[in-house]
Amino acid sequence: MAGKPGERPTEEQTADALLERPGEPERIGPLVLERHVKDDGRALILYTHDRRARS
Amino acid sequence: MSDLRFEELRGEEVTYAIHRQDRTFLPSREHCPLDPTKPGGEPTEIPFPSFEIAVFDNRFPAFEAPKGAAEVVVYTEEHDASFATLSAERAEDLMWVWRHRYLELGAREDVDYVYIFENRGVEVGVTLHHPHGQIYGYPFLPPVARLELEADRRLGGCAPCALLRRELDDGQRTLIENDGAVVYVPYAARWAYEAHVVMRRHRASLLECEPEELRSLSIALQTLVRGYDALFDRPFPYVMAVHQASTAAASRPDADAAGQGHLHVEFYPPLRTAEKLKYLAGSEQGEGAFISDTLPEESAARLREAIARAG
Numbered sequence: 001m002a003g004k005p006g007e008r009p010t011e012e013q014t015a016d017a018l019l020e021r022p023g024e025p026e027r028i029g030p031l032v033l034e035r036h037v038k039d040d041g042r043a044l045i046l047y048t049h050d051r052r053a054r055s
Numbered sequence: 056m057s058d059l060r061f062e063e064l065r066g067e068e069v070t071y072a073i074h075r076q077d078r079t080f081l082p083s084r085e086h087c088p089l090d091p092t093k094p095g096g097e098p099t100e101i102p103f104p105s106f107e108i109a110v111f112d113n114r115f116p117a118f119e120a121p122k123g124a125a126e127v128v129v130y131t132e133e134h135d136a137s138f139a140t141l142s143a144e145r146a147e148d149l150m151w152v153w154r155h156r157y158l159e160l161g162a163r164e165d166v167d168y169v170y171i172f173e174n175r176g177v178e179v180g181v182t183l184h185h186p187h188g189q190i191y192g193y194p195f196l197p198p199v200a201r202l203e204l205e206a207d208r209r210l211g212g213c214a215p216c217a218l219l220r221r222e223l224d225d226g227q228r229t230l231i232e233n234d235g236a237v238v239y240v241p242y243a244a245r246w247a248y249e250a251h252v253v254m255r256r257h258r259a260s261l262l263e264c265e266p267e268e269l270r271s272l273s274i275a276l277q278t279l280v281r282g283y284d285a286l287f288d289r290p291f292p293y294v295m296a297v298h299q300a301s302t303a304a305a306s307r308p309d310a311d312a313a314g315q316g317h318l319h320v321e322f323y324p325p326l327r328t329a330e331k332l333k334y335l336a337g338s339e340q341g342e343g344a345f346i347s348d349t350l351p352e353e354s355a356a357r358l359r360e361a362i363a364r365a366g
Contacts, residue, residue, distance in 0.1 A: 029151035029266060031108075038102070042112035047152050049107060049144060 057117055059195070067198045070117055078115035080182050084134065089185035091132045106132050107145070108152050110190075117191060121165045124192030128152060128171075129185065136186050137290065138173065139280040146277050150269040153297065154261035156190050161260075161302030166192035168200050168301045176292025178325050178332060188295070196301055200316075203298065207315050215317035218242075219253045228355040230362060231278050235264075235271025238279050240355040247327040247349040248286065248358060252276055252320040259316045260299040276320060282362030283322075287329035294323040 026033040027050065036044040057072040079088055088100045101109045109129040116125035130141060130149060138146070157169045173188035174181050206214035222229060222239045230250060231238035238252045252275050258264050264272070276295075283291035300316030327333045327349060338344045 028155045029148075029269075031148055031151050031155075033155075038100075038111065042114070044101065044109065044111040046101075046103065046106050047108040047110070047148065047155075049148050 056119065057122070059122070065198075068195050072115070072117045075115045075117065078182060081177070082183070084184075087134055087183065087185050089127070089129050089183055089187055090134055100127070101129065101132075108148060110152065110156060113189070118194060120163075123165055123194040124160050124163070124190070126156065126160075126190040126192075128156070128188045128190060130188070131186055134185050137175070137280075137284075138186060138188075138295075139277060139284055141186075141277070143274070143277070146273040147270050150261065150264075150273050153190075154264070154269070157261050157299065157302075160190065160192040163192065165194050167196050167303035168193040169299070170197065171297035173293075173295040175295070176290065176325075178292040179294050181292075196303060200298070200301055204301075204315065213257055213315060213317050215253055215319050216257055219255070227352045230282070230355060230358055231275050233271045233275055235268035236275035238275050240351045240358065242351060244351040244354065245345040245347060246323045246325065246333060247347065248283070248322075248324045248354050249351075250279055250322045250358070252279060252322075254318045258318045260318055264318065272318075272320075278362060278365075279322065281365040282358055283324065285365035286358060286361040287326065289329065292325055296321045296323070 026035070028047075030049055031047045032050045034046040034048070036046070038044050057070050059068050059070055061067070062069050082088065086097070090099050090101075091104050091106055092099045092102045094104055100111055100114070106129075108131070110126055111129075112119070113125040113127050117123075118125050128149075130136070130138060131145060138149075141149070153171050156171070160166045160169045170191045170193060171188060172191075203214060210217050218241070219237060221242065223237065225242070228240040228242065229237065230240065231252075235255055236252055237255055238250055240249060241251050244250075252272065254264070254268065254272065256268070258268065261269070280291070280293075283293065297318075297320050298316065299318045325332045333347075338346050
């Protein structure tokens with residue numbers, strides 16, 4: 001699932017782990033990600049359990 | 056921006072983040088910056104009326120791009136919850152969040168080591184009570200990670216794998232076992248109720264874990280912290296430290312030993328009794344030599360009883 005220890009994750013691994021598909025929300029495992037930028041420029045990510053995936 | 060200085064006598068980096076002197080310190084419950092933002096209310100760090108898990112760049116970062124990262128991980132919108140009281144599903148979701156942050160931060164050239172941790176309790180310096188952890192993306196290999204690599208070399212292979220085998224063979228200090236993880240008080244614990252949660256199979260990082268293993272890890276972690284809270288029937292302070300492989304690029308000429316690792320979570324609780332704290336005093340601070348007044352086998356027996364009591 002991952003590369004050798006000590007190596008940075010490859011783009012392929014990143015894409016695989018995130019299960020990102022064009023036009024669909026970004027996901028990791030059972031979670032859906034929402035990326036935001038706060039007023040002062042800091043990043044904020046909200047992770048929500050995708051209950052639809054289990055139904 | 057923080058400044059790094061190398062301390063030659065100990066051979067380690069010291070980080071100066073002087074802007075952190077002004078960080079929010081134990082605000083009243085009504086002014087918790089990690090609560091959701093109430094409609095019409097004062098904006099918090101999370102400008103939404105509801106959320107499950109939130110991660111954001113620390114407002115008072117010890118590290119920031121282009122020299123590392125510092126993030127806050129808010130476990131829940133429930134102000135009075137704790138990692139122990141999260142639902143099993145939420146705790147498992149948190150493992151996926153950790154994994155995602157390891158993946159993203161570890162891919163950055165300015166991050167050599169992704170360190171996920173939680174400080175719980177004012178005894179270990181917590182400044183916000185809302186349940187949360189932190190992540191540092193160190194722009195260097197920190198000293199403990201370096202020591203763990205040295206342990207691998209000393210033992211001729213993965214040190215956590217070897218120590219796990221020793222603990223399972225001995226059995227006196229084992230607290231919890233499931234399919235994916237084992238929890239024990241280490242043979243040479245430095246803190247009275249120190250415990251290590253170790254992946255049963257060799258997994259360098261969260262990225263190598265199967266989904267079932269992430270579930271096993273979350274169950275083992277929650278079982279332990281619920282036992283901690285039951286031990287003295289009070290919220291139990293601890294530092295929770297997630298150790299895994301460095302993400303330093305092996306190809307980068309100036310990268311420190313990009314290396315092996317074995318995903319495990321170490322807990323350092325400062326309490327040695329219900330009311331007494333273990334202080335890092337002369338021997339520990341001056342010479343790095345821990346002196347404990349509690350035998351790990353006796354602590355393990357008490358913790359097993361507390362874990363059983365916590366159910």
